[in-house]
Amino acid sequence: MDTAQASATTKTVTFRIWRQDGPGGEGHYDEFRIPYSKGANVVSCLMEIQRNPVTVQGKKVAPVVWDAACLEEVCGSCAMNINGRVRMACSALIDKLEQPITLEPMRKFPVVRDLAVNRDRMFEALKRVKGWIPVDGTHNLGPGPRQSPKDQATMYVLSTCITCGSCLEACPQVTLDNAFVGAAAISQARLFNMHPTGEMNAEERTRALMGPGGVQDCGKAQNCVKVCPKEIPLVTSIAAMNREVSKVLIKDIFFKEEEKKGHGGPG
Amino acid sequence: MAAAARFTVVGGGLAGLMTTIKLAEAGHHVDVLSIVPVKRSHSVCAQGGINGAVNTKGEGDHPDIHVKDTLRGGDFLAEQVSVKGMCYAAPGIIYMLDRMGVTFNRTSEGLLDFRRFGGTLHHRTAFAGATTGQQLLYALDEQVRRYESEGKVTKYEYWEWLGTVKDEAGRCIGSVALDLRTMEIRTFPAEAVCLATGGPGIVFGRSTNSIINTGTAAGRAYLEGALYANGEFIQVHPTSIPGEDKLRLMSESVRGEGGRVWVPKKKGDTRSPRDIPDSERWYFLEEKYPKYKNLVPRDVATREIFTVCRDLGMGIGGKDGVYLDVTHIPAPTLDAKIKGVMEIYEKFVGDDPRKTPMVIFPGMHYSMGGLYVTFEADSRTLTPAEGSPKNQSTNIPGLYAAGEADYAFHGANRLGANSLLSCIYSGMIGGPAMAAYAKNNATSAEAKSDKYFADAKKYWDDRFATIKKMAGAENPYQISKELGELMTENCTVVRYNDRLKKTVEKIRELKGRWKDCNVLDTGSVANRSLSFTNQLWNMLELGEVIATSALLRDESRGAHYKPDFSLPEPKSKDPTQDPEWMALWKKRHEKWAKTTIAKHSEEGPKISYEDISTPVLEPEPRWYA
Numbered sequence: 001m002d003t004a005q006a007s008a009t010t011k012t013v014t015f016r017i018w019r020q021d022g023p024g025g026e027g028h029y030d031e032f033r034i035p036y037s038k039g040a041n042v043v044s045c046l047m048e049i050q051r052n053p054v055t056v057q058g059k060k061v062a063p064v065v066w067d068a069a070c071l072e073e074v075c076g077s078c079a080m081n082i083n084g085r086v087r088m089a090c091s092a093l094i095d096k097l098e099q100p101i102t103l104e105p106m107r108k109f110p111v112v113r114d115l116a117v118n119r120d121r122m123f124e125a126l127k128r129v130k131g132w133i134p135v136d137g138t139h140n141l142g143p144g145p146r147q148s149p150k151d152q153a154t155m156y157v158l159s160t161c162i163t164c165g166s167c168l169e170a171c172p173q174v175t176l177d178n179a180f181v182g183a184a185a186i187s188q189a190r191l192f193n194m195h196p197t198g199e200m201n202a203e204e205r206t207r208a209l210m211g212p213g214g215v216q217d218c219g220k221a222q223n224c225v226k227v228c229p230k231e232i233p234l235v236t237s238i239a240a241m242n243r244e245v246s247k248v249l250i251k252d253i254f255f256k257e258e259e260k261k262g263h264g265g266p267g
Numbered sequence: 268m269a270a271a272a273r274f275t276v277v278g279g280g281l282a283g284l285m286t287t288i289k290l291a292e293a294g295h296h297v298d299v300l301s302i303v304p305v306k307r308s309h310s311v312c313a314q315g316g317i318n319g320a321v322n323t324k325g326e327g328d329h330p331d332i333h334v335k336d337t338l339r340g341g342d343f344l345a346e347q348v349s350v351k352g353m354c355y356a357a358p359g360i361i362y363m364l365d366r367m368g369v370t371f372n373r374t375s376e377g378l379l380d381f382r383r384f385g386g387t388l389h390h391r392t393a394f395a396g397a398t399t400g401q402q403l404l405y406a407l408d409e410q411v412r413r414y415e416s417e418g419k420v421t422k423y424e425y426w427e428w429l430g431t432v433k434d435e436a437g438r439c440i441g442s443v444a445l446d447l448r449t450m451e452i453r454t455f456p457a458e459a460v461c462l463a464t465g466g467p468g469i470v471f472g473r474s475t476n477s478i479i480n481t482g483t484a485a486g487r488a489y490l491e492g493a494l495y496a497n498g499e500f501i502q503v504h505p506t507s508i509p510g511e512d513k514l515r516l517m518s519e520s521v522r523g524e525g526g527r528v529w530v531p532k533k534k535g536d537t538r539s540p541r542d543i544p545d546s547e548r549w550y551f552l553e554e555k556y557p558k559y560k561n562l563v564p565r566d567v568a569t570r571e572i573f574t575v576c577r578d579l580g581m582g583i584g585g586k587d588g589v590y591l592d593v594t595h596i597p598a599p600t601l602d603a604k605i606k607g608v609m610e611i612y613e614k615f616v617g618d619d620p621r622k623t624p625m626v627i628f629p630g631m632h633y634s635m636g637g638l639y640v641t642f643e644a645d646s647r648t649l650t651p652a653e654g655s656p657k658n659q660s661t662n663i664p665g666l667y668a669a670g671e672a673d674y675a676f677h678g679a680n681r682l683g684a685n686s687l688l689s690c691i692y693s694g695m696i697g698g699p700a701m702a703a704y705a706k707n708n709a710t711s712a713e714a715k716s717d718k719y720f721a722d723a724k725k726y727w728d729d730r731f732a733t734i735k736k737m738a739g740a741e742n743p744y745q746i747s748k749e750l751g752e753l754m755t756e757n758c759t760v761v762r763y764n765d766r767l768k769k770t771v772e773k774i775r776e777l778k779g780r781w782k783d784c785n786v787l788d789t790g791s792v793a794n795r796s797l798s799f800t801n802q803l804w805n806m807l808e809l810g811e812v813i814a815t816s817a818l819l820r821d822e823s824r825g826a827h828y829k830p831d832f833s834l835p836e837p838k839s840k841d842p843t844q845d846p847e848w849m850a851l852w853k854k855r856h857e858k859w860a861k862t863t864i865a866k867h868s869e870e871g872p873k874i875s876y877e878d879i880s881t882p883v884l885e886p887e888p889r890w891y892a
Contacts, residue, residue, distance in 0.1 A: 022792035037511055039615075044512035050744040050796075053787060062788035063744070065795050067303075069477040071513045072611050074401055075307040090512075091614050112448055113793040123304065127416045132409035133368040138288060138695070144365035146377030153603070156370040156396055159405060163306055195368050 011036045013045060014056070014100040017064055020111050023118075027111075030064075031056040031100065042089035042103065043068050043078060064103075066115035073229055076162030079169070080105055080115045086169040088229050106169045108176060119165050125185035126163075129208045133198050145196035158191040158237065160230045167224035167234055179213030183224035186215050187237035193244065206244040215241045271295055272705045273713065275442050275457035277428040277484060279305025281400075281687060282670025283463030284407035285694025286701070291414040293702055298455055299411070300426045300444050302479055306408045309465050309477040310690065313400025314518035314608055315384060316392035317364070317687040319357030323378055328389040330354045335884060337685060340386040340564050341635070341678020342825040343860060343886035344497065344879060349642050349658075349675045351883045352650035353685075353692040360691050361393045367406040370395050372604065382604070383523045386564040386682040386891075397518050397607035403687055423455075427798055428484050431460065431491055431666060432723040439665035440712040440719060443727045448793050452727050454720040456712045458705035459665045461697055462488060463690075466634040466671040470810050471759070472751015474631035475507055475516040485638055485672050486805030489812065493661045495865045495872075496674035497636035498809070499817035499827050502681055503759050505568035506591050507630030508616060514630030515615055517591060518608045519683040521625075522561040524600070526593045528552050528572070529624075530581050540583075540590055540624045551575055556891055563891050566680040566826040569629040573760045576628070583626055592624035631759055633686065635677040635826065636816070638668035639864060642675070649882050651696050656704035659697035665712075667701055669693035674862075679825020734800050739783035743800045746777055746784070750810055753777075758817055762829050767818035771871075774811045781807060812865045815872045822859045825889075842888045852888050860886060 012033050020027035033056050034048045043066075050063040068078040071090040078089040081104040083097060094101070109117035147155075167183040168174045174182055189205045192198035198205075209215040215238060224234040271294050276287045279301035287297045299305065322328040333354040338345055365371060365379060371393050372380040381390040395402035414420040425447040432441040432454055441456040464484035468476025489495045505528075506521065507514040522528070529548040536543060552571060553560045561568070572589050576582030582589060593601060598621045601609055612620045639662060643655035651658045659667045669690070676689040705711075757763075757770040781804055788796040823833040834855060837848035861876035 021790055040511050041615075044510070047512055047744070051742055051748065062790055062794075063796055065793050069303055069307050069479045070309070070312050071478065071510075072312065072515050073614065074398060074607075075303075075309075075311050075477065077303065077307050093615075093617075113790070116793060118448075119304070123306075123412070126409075127412060130413075130416075132413045133366070133406075134413065135363075135366050135410070138292060138363055140359040140362070141366060143362045143379070144368075147373055148377055149373045149375065149603075152370055152373045156372075156402075159370045159395075159402060160398060162401075163304075192368070197366070198368060 013040070013094055015045065015049070016100045016102045017115070018104040019061070019064070019114055020105070022113055023110055030061055036094070040094045042082060042092040042094070042101065043071055045094065046089070064115060065113040074162060076164035079164040079166050081107070086166045086227050088164065091229070106165055108169045108174045109165060110176065119163070122163050122165060122168065122182070122184060125181040126188060128181060129185050129189040129205050130201065131185070131188040131192055133192065133195060134201060147196065151194065155191055155194055157232060158187055161187060161232055162230060164229060166227045166229060170223035170227040172221050172223065173217055173219045180217045181209070181213055183234040183238060186241050187232060187234050190237040190240050202244070203248060206241065206248050209241055210245055210248065215245055272458040272702070272711065273298065273456065274701055274705070275300060275455050275460045276463060277442065277461065278308070278463035278465060278670070278672070280308035280310035280463060280465055280670060281404055281407060281690035282672070282694045282697070283461070284404070284411050285691045286461050286463055286669055286698040287420060288407065288410050288414070289695060289698025290702060291419040293699070295702060297420045298423060298457070299420060300423045300428050300442070300455070302425065302427050302447060304424045305411065305422065306405065308404060309480055310404040310687070311401045312475070312477060312516065313687050314397045314516060315520035315523065316382065316394035316399045316684045317361060317403065318384065318391050318682070318684040319361040319393060319688065320354065320389070320391055321358045321361060321379065321381065321393070324381060324390040326389050328391055330357065332389065333357065333391065336387045337682055338678070338884050339889055340682040341680050342889050343678065343881070344500070344824065344862065345678030346642060346675040347881060347883040348644040348649055349651055352696065353676060353689055355650060356692050356695065357688055360688065360695070364403060364406055367410060369402050369406045372396065382520060383562060384683045385519050385522070385562045385568070388559070392520070392523065392684040394520065394604070397520055397605040400687060403691070428462070428464070429727050430487050430723070431663065432456070432719050434715055434719055437663065439663050440715050443723050445727070445731070445798060447795070447798060450791060450794055450797070452724060452731065454724050456715070456720065458708065458712050459667060459701035461659070461667040461669055461701060462638065462672050463669045463694065464672045466637070467806070467809050468631060469747070470750065470806050470813070471501070471631040471754045472748055473510070473512070473514050473755070475504055475514050478513070481802045481806050482809045483802035483805040486809040488638060488661070488663070488666065489865070489867050490805065490808060491663070492867065493663050493666060494639035495636065495812050496639040497816070497863050498813040498865055499820055499863060500635035500679050500825060501631060501759060501813065502565055502633040502635060502826050503569045503629045504632035505565055505572055505629050506627040507632070508612065508625070509628055509630065510615060515611055516630070516632065517612065517625060517627050518605065519565070520605055521591060521593060521608060524593070524604050525596050526561065526591050528561050528568070528589055528591055530575055530583060530589050534581055535585050537584070540592070541594070549581070559891050564680055564682060566828070567891060569760055570828060572629055587628045588626045589628070590624040591627045593620060594622060594624060629760060631755060633681055634671060635674070635679065635681055636863070637672050637674040640668050640673045640675055644882065654699045654703050656700050656707060658700040659693055660700060660704070665704065667697050669697040679827060731797065731801070735786055735789065735797055737784045737786045737800065739785050741780050741784045742787065743781070743784050743796065743803050746780055747803055747806065750774070750777055750807060754810055754813070758814055760828065762817055762827065763831065764818060764829070767814055770814045771811060771818060774807055774814060778807050808867070812872045815874060816863045816865060819874050820859065820863060822855055824859065840892060842890055849888070856886060
């Protein structure tokens with residue numbers, strides 16, 4: 001009997017949910033059982049629990065705290081571990097999950113409460129790689145550079161990153177307290193380096209990925225690409241930025257040699 | 268005021284971020300308050316595109332035609348000066364976004380591509396796949412991050428705006444906000460504050476909106492004396508997938524790229540859609556509207572689908588639902604242009620829309636109404652005067668509104684792909700307006716007496732302490748669900764006065780029940796039930812405004828449809844050829860060509876009307892057949 005049939009017969013859905021009152025504290029699991037409804041997903045079930053936050057043991061508890069907004073996998077809010085695998089809660093359909101459904105927060109980010117985590121490090125990483133096009137201003141300056149549909153298609157996919165954190169969660173190199181920027185930011189650096197205007201600052205972005213926490217901290221486990229809900233070619237991005245970094249390193253060595261020879265001055 | 272002043276922008280969607288960029292670019296400091304990281308704001312959900320009469324398709328498109336389409340689409344209730352300014356600014360806005368690196372789709376020559384959208388006959392919509400809102404939001408988010416790293420912008424993410432701080436003259440001199448993680452309440456002094464807080468979708472329970480779109484900030488501003496205009500104009504999008512938790516939008520771009528709406532000609536036909544031959548399908552929009560076909564404005568398409576399902580009983584399997592069919596379009600074309608929506612359907616319904624027609628039904632989508640704002644017209648161009656402090660200003664001095672939170676740009680019905688545009692345009696003129704307002708002020712907000720800020724903080728500390736002690740019998744999330752069902756049932760596609768009257772009464776009952784709420788959570792970290800219980804009151808207030816405004820407007824216009832007060836069908840296909848009908852239309856129009864204005868009072872919303880001004884375009888009957 002598959003899980004869909006099982007839940008249809010019992011007409012309930014059972015959850016085992018990680019509860020933690022605040023950052024750094026101890027935690028435990030609460031068990032909830034709610035009525036089954038067709039097409040339900042993890043978020044719709046959490047909403048159902050909000051309306052009646054009582055555990056299987058009959059204990060009244062606070063509603064579960066989790067992050068969610070768009071419920072269509074485009075805002076990036078609701079990433080969490082569902083039955084041990086990181087994914088977006090809104091697109092996790094109950095019919096396709098084994099019960100009891102275990103919900104846990106991502107482990108590579110500090111827990112705020114229950115399933116909500118603090119993903120500030122991802123946004124800081126975007127600052128580090130200068131993930132933007134440095135435009136002259138917002139006044140009328142005419143159209144941007146022409147681009148081929150082929151380049152657009154490549155860049156569009158990179159630009160659909162929702163900063164959900166799945167790639168960091170799945171990465172063995174990322175820990176709660178290390179500085180590795182992770183696949184998302186590396187891929188964003190590639191995106192902006194590809195853009196005809198962004199290319200003008202490409203070296204700056206590439207240099208930001210050198211040194212501790214940079215692209216060379218990647219251990220090539222390739223877990224990131226497997227869990228990305230937007231199917232972004234993260235491994236390709238990492239390889240591309242690794243090449244960029246190598247080029248800059250070679251250039252640095254070459255120029256240092258030049259300097260030693262005394263040819264390196266201005267002009 | 269010092270040359271560089273401090274401002275607060277509330278909301279990190281397109282309107283908020285554009286306002287922020289304009290202020291930071293002018294050298295000011297901006298505190299951005301947002302209940303979520305700004306990159307997760309609801310603008311991210313917009314799919315189809317952004318309008319601008321760039322005219323690259325040799326169709327003779329022009330901003331004036333965009334103005335006309337927009338005003339006609341809104342059944343002549345939109346604020347005309349702001350609409351003209353927006354449409355004329357649109358090509359420049361699209362180019363600016365292009366320079367910021369938005370991954371717009373391209374033509375083979377490498378130029379921006381444009382597609383068709385509803386309510387126009389031109390290819391006017393620039394797009395980035397079918398996730399244009401996401402791509403636009405990211406572009407502005409990146410520019411704001413750049414200012415943030417330069418120290419010109421400070422983001423307060425997971426902070427909720429609670430209310431204004433006012434001085435003795437009633438000027439807004441700052442805000443009170445709540446840290447949604449630590450539950451700390453603090454004040455933010457500002458020369459001016461902009462509410463770019465989006466629409467009230469969650470007042471309707473399930474909608475195409477993100478669950479953060481409760482309208483709480485606009486509701487609170489209304490309670491504090493800001494006027495709320497045209498609340499009754501709620502857009503119900505013709506094509507969404509009904510779900511347990513939300514109604515997922517299937518973009519208008521699906522029809523823009525050739526998608527066709529149909530039902531089986533035979534009532535209750537049980538065959539699979541692919542087994543029904545073309546001759547046995549009823550393409551009801553194409554039949555009734557040979558010129559615009561599937562791309563009639565949203566309110567028109569929604570009513571037709573409603574009629575087919577509810578009045579004629581011709582919905583698929585006798586239920587609510589019609590086919591939206593793209594199976595005749597090659598899959599690579601679909602993937603290049605609307606992959607985002609194809610994936611949503613596939614993920615949430617389980618069928619591949621490239622192979623099987625989608626089943627869709629209308630869903631609450633957008634509020635045309637919002638906080639009342641003004642504009643100062645440049646008498647020469649009839650567009651908002653550059654740098655005027657009046658633009659985007661509410662009736663509370665120092666308080667501005669932009670984006671879906673304002674009422675101005677869309678009248679009685681919004682055209683698809685005009686929302687991203689109005690968000691960005693309102694920010695582009697709102698930011699400079701706030702700076703100009705501050706420049707004209709003699710004393711800065713920071714120099715104002717500490718007492719105003721201390722009092723405001725105390726008010727909110729006390730209010731939250733009171734709510735936190737609420738231990739009654741009612742679950743706030745349950746009340747919210749009931750409000751949503753009530754609003755969806757009575758304040759969406761078809762409206763009747765007796766039901767609206769009952770709706771207002773029931774909302775008052777819910778307000779009574781709110782007082783018996785149980786806050787459910789006594790935690791001191793990220794206590795979401797506590798913040799939600801506070802929000803819920805503001806949602807109930809807005810619900811009352813929307814229902815009361817709908818009750819009192821006895822006509823049909825745009826998204827507001829009352830069968831009991833609709834004009835008869837004209838005898839001629841072109842209504843201007845039917846003088847009797849024209850006389851009726853004129854009489855009706857003259858009576859109701861007015862902006863609805865709601866003002867808060869203890870007894871409920873006080874509704875008044877303001878005549879619309881028509882310097883740009885004289886109203887005419889709105890007709891698409």
